[in-house]
Amino acid sequence: MKVALEQIAPDAGSSFHLLLTPHLSDVFLWHYHPEYEIVYIEGASGTRHVGDHISRYDGSDLVFIGPNIPHLNFDYGVRTDHRKVVVQLKENFLGEVFWQAPEFAAITELFERARSGVSFHGRTKAEVGAKLHQLADLPPFERIMTLLSIFQQLATSDECTPLYGKPVAGAYNxxxxxxxxxxxxxxxxxxxxxxxxxxxxxxxxxxxxxxxxxxxxxxxxxxxxxxxxxxxxxxxxxxxxxxxxxxxxxxxxxxxxxxxxxxxxxxxxxxxxxxxxxxxx
Missing domain, CATH: 1.10.10.60 (Homeodomain-like)
Structure with a gap:
């Protein structure tokens, strides 16, 4: 039984999967998946363990992780009342043409950087976190446009730190x-x-x-x-x-x-x- 490979499917009527405050603080989930993942957590302090990178976040955290990077759930061991938003999407979530459009050049480069894992801080973290919390209440078109605006903001922000350099493709039983x-x-x-x-x-x-x-x-x-x-x-x-x-x-x-x-x-x-x-x- 392979449990470390997380199976993810887009939500009905959507091109990505959105999770709101999945409480896994008592679950040790060292896992990976072929999808990209944005995680925003607030009201918590914990350990950021992405690949061979281990560091601490305090109060809140915003991370963009590329495919097949093993990572620990960010709320593991958290005992405070916290909120978390997770967005998971496939690389071709908008089709292959998306990556060829010159207007999306910065976002394309962001997705390449995410293959090493990227954390964001400062004003970027606060503003993107607020936008992520709004996604669930938006109609489908506004939701995808807001997500694209989030990617553009992340792509042009210098308030970021790379986390990990060696994505792993393997299964852990x-x-x-x-x-x-x-x-x-x-x-x-x-x-x-x-x-x-x-x-x-x-x-x-x-x-x-x-x-x-x-x-x-x-x-x-x-x-x-x-x-x-x-x-x-x-x-x-x-x-x-x-x-x-x-x-x-x-x-x-x-x-x-x-x-x-x-x-x-x-x-x-x-x-x-x-x-x-x-x-x-």
Whole structure:
């Protein structure tokens, strides 16, 4: 039974599929699909896990994902009352002629960039999020025209960040889904202490070598990379409060302050003090 490949069909009388606030916060859904997907979530803070990219969003998030990129549902683990809009559509949702029209050149380029996954922030995120919430109340013609205006706005915005560079075309079976969920939950519960790969491999019922191959195939990350990125995401939350760099380091499972600083810079592009200063903490 292949559950990771999500089967998607356009809504009746529409060229795309629209979902409003599908609550999946208790569901670990590491999945992919051949459709493009726009996700807007507000009233939530959580983890953005797209391919080998892991980062944190706070308050709201807007992401455009291309075909076959494995990703985790953006509301996984969210406990706040939130709203989410998801638009899913095939590459040829308006026919092949659509991509040949010069008027759509910018949108065509946007769809190419989406093959790596793109997140949007700032004014673009707020304005596009509002438009996405309006889609369900619009008649069919106005709905598709609004969607095209959304694509044009995204295409011309510089408030964006690429997420991932290697779309994956593969199927993950139910056993692999459940195994990855156990590992993810284990990290979420135990990241504050020392975690050894043999311990996690035993949890996954695999040898150490087999687990390392499995985890890299599923996430495009080594387990150590995944664990470090998860810990850095948690450390960022602490640094945004009144915690010192040293407190955040050891509270998130790092055993060396110099190693923490090095990994923090590798993951975020800045050191912890620069991060605190940039956020006015």
């Amino acid at each position: 139910l056993k692999e889904q459940q195994r990855l969920k156990r590992v993810h939950q284990f990290v979420a519960e135990q990241y504050t202490r020392k975690i050894d790969i043999p311990e996690v491999a035993e949890l996954a019922s695999l040898t150490e070598a087999a687990f390392c191959r499995y985890f890299k195939r599923m996430t495009r990350l080594t387990f150590t990379q995944f664990l470090n990125q998860y810990r850095i995401n948690q450390a960022q939350k602490l640094l945004l409060t009144d915690h010192t760099v040293s407190e955040a380091c050891f509270a998130c499972g790092f055993e060396s302050l110099s190693y923490f600083n090095r990994i923090f810079r590798r993951v975020t592009g800045e050191n912890p003090l620069q991060f605190k200063k940039r956020h006015g903490v």
